[in-house]
Amino acid sequence: MDFFFYPKSVAIFGSFKEGAIAYEILRNIVEGGFDGRIVPVNPKGGTVEIAGKAFEIRPKLEEPVDAAIIAIPAKFVPSLIDEIGELIKGAVVISAGFSEVGNVELERELVEKARKHGIRIIGPNCAGIFGVHGKFFGSFEVRVKPGGLALISQSGAFGGAALAMGNDERIGFSAFVSYGNAADLNESDFLRYFADDKNTKAIALYIEGVRDGRRFMEALRYAAGKKPVIILKAGKSKSGARAAASHTGSLAGSYEIYRAAFKQAGAIEVEEMEGLFDAAKAFEMYEKAGRRVAVITNSGGPGVLATDKLESLGLEIAQLSDETVEELRSFLPPQCSVKNPIDLIADADYERYKKTIEIVCRDGNVDALLVICVPPIFVPSEEIAKAVIDAECDKPVIVNFMAGELVRDGVKLLEEGGIKNFPTPERAAKALAWLSRR
Template identity: 40%
Template sequence: MVKRKKTKSRPTQKPKKNSGFPNPKPVFFAKKPLSPIHAEGEIKLRKQVQNLSYVFNPSSIAIVGASRNPSKIGNAILRNLIHGGYSGQIYPINPNADIVENLRAYPSLSQVGKKIDCAIICIHAKDVPHALQQAAGAKIPSAVIISGGFAEIGNVHGEMQIKQIANKHDMAVIGPNCMGVLNPQNKVDSVFLPLHKMGRPGAGSISFISQSGAVGGCIVDLAGAQRVGMAKFISYGNGTVINETDLLSYLMHDEKTKSIISYIEGVNNGREFMHAASSLTRKKPLVVLKAGKTSAGSQAARSHTASLSGSAEVFSAAMEQCGAIQAQNLEELFDLAKIFEIPAFLGSKIAVLTNGGGNGVLAADAIEREHLRPSIFSAKTIKQLKKILPPTAHALNPLDIIGDADSARYEACLQLLLEDENVDAIVAIALMQTASLDSSIVNVIARAAHSGKKPIIVVSTGGEYTQLHKKILDDYGVPTFDSPSSAISALAKALKYNIYKHTKP
């Protein structure tokens, strides 16, 4: 949420520009490598943040604004919960209907008379504070406010009402002006986009927090299509009560979350965010895509989620100090989300295995560009490779096993690279278009990756047939990429984080 003075604000008042971070010290702009900021002990979660467990794991949900009209958001959310497989109790709230989607409807939250863990509110902005007050009166510990029309359009008073009610009753409130929350493990789904229009990912270990619902929806849809699992997805909108810092702190303690990716337009309190990020990255990787870096983007962010984006240079330097990994665009954000499926590694010697020479050359270029090192195979590995490879192939890195390679040749070479001490990680490039390579390559690569000996990532470029096999590998937890450059860039950033994490405070 926007940082403002505590004095009364007129609805049209524009907040003063503020990066949200403390005044930058010279170290932010130092040319030498920045030292990590070390958190001062564990972060203790306040009651409101603890109550996020009711958002993600509710035994019962009420939908304020549940509608019989299929074009309304309240109907879409209700149908998503019903048809998505949520097994808890659902209470539609609609004063003008007795039945909504074959469920008994109630005029108000106060008239349900049963325990409710989370209220999803999707009604007109002017009615939201009253609905939230009713939720507090019914002792509902959490709410997700989908409704927009608050600080992002100058309605500061309405947003402050939400904050006051939530703080008074220790309610965990996501939003307002958000797209909702998703927990694939128990099918909690308050995202208002219909199931047939936006795919949902299966259960996984990646959690994604997004200030923008639109950006979040794109990544979630892509994750579902490519079979990349998620632990949790949170679109937090204006972040009035629960903001990005609170979410980082909660996910740090969440056992289902192994890595976090985030889309952020601005932060509420820079110092607190840095503390939370620094504590988190000592345990789990954090990937940040910061938007609003330009003057035009900053202005768009303000009208979008009432965010003050602040100085891009200060934010970038702060994230560097905190050990966070910075993505530059949505494509890289998604690539980096997958890379932490591989085992942690601390060496920079990369082996490239390919059935196409050109892609091997591109990989070699990317390795040097990312300041990694090509592996120099041991004499033992070279000797064994010469027994496997045809006379026209060379036992060098990148290892081009030429276009007639089948799955058996891939498997034999992978085993040798896994045993070579001069190899820290493997980039397996598979051109699925060749006549000799069939679907068995998926099992070969998955078995090698699951051995846990060394990290393996896959590059495969092509159309429908190629994409099908990439989806299967991603489903097996083997990260796939469209190009050598994107794969090796992600690998380099993973290595940078691994070194940061293993550096003693």
């Protein structure tokens, strides 16, 4: 499927009036810096200007391209596929008006034409695709920065919202695919593809239901064996499943069966949309983590909240070794607690954090660290951020700097250092729980 996610050339079919879908996709591709060949196609011809660059609109496609993106009225799509079938390797059909509104026959015809020419289809009724490392933004959705997360979304609108929220969370993406009606390619194909894609470090999957349970399980097992697969399943409740059926026409099936299947395949299921991003952030930093966690904090309360959450998620509050306790006791002020959670108290500074992280990290009883910082007194939060960045530690360190504006500079510094921040102690604890499930 490289011709979809790393195309060398692309044709776009539709209206190139400003605001039209094809125009918006062309704009995204051009502004995204795609350096392959771009061929806009519309029977009316003419030109279209994007970012000061004029493109000639061809009345028809006459040269071979890797992929076609199609946003013309549904009823014309099958004949277009038949017409250009020998010139393309695959088509992304944005157009709606197929099986999702009852036009099952039209969708069957679309697939038949594709099969006839041996090409693959994404969609129809989808929001398009991104191949971020190939700078190919073949969708009208908001562009994202390059990174390791491939987002596979059955729902186009969910996918679009997730990309924008991912930008807010500063998540880097390798790819995005919204596959709509899944007339040809579906979640199982994309799972396998991204499992082998070298730029993808983790896969996030939003599904309401799947087409072929057995095929899905095989693909999921394959993908989860190679990298973390994070799943958000919608349609878990009775009413939710009913709504999903009317939304994507897919049978949501019994949630209990899905749940067991995800677990058996080694995938990470998250409960809520927020979890999708938090898990993605965790796996962007670490492949996995052990279950024995040390909590380091400069405020008792948040340390207790983290501890509660860790324990309720089945993780262990690590029992620090006697050497660790002694080493900590040797330089920490007497008011500090050297039992896990370790409380460095409010006036903790760079040295106190850095030394503590390093000592605790060397403890054989500790698999992972959860470092909390409420606005420190006497020093700016950047100092503590620097301590976390500078501390030598070869184990996963999950960070919760909290209090919005008061730690903004510290969080910014962390992120520049490649460390993602989790905004509450509980969300940091959940991140460690997901890491421990790999």
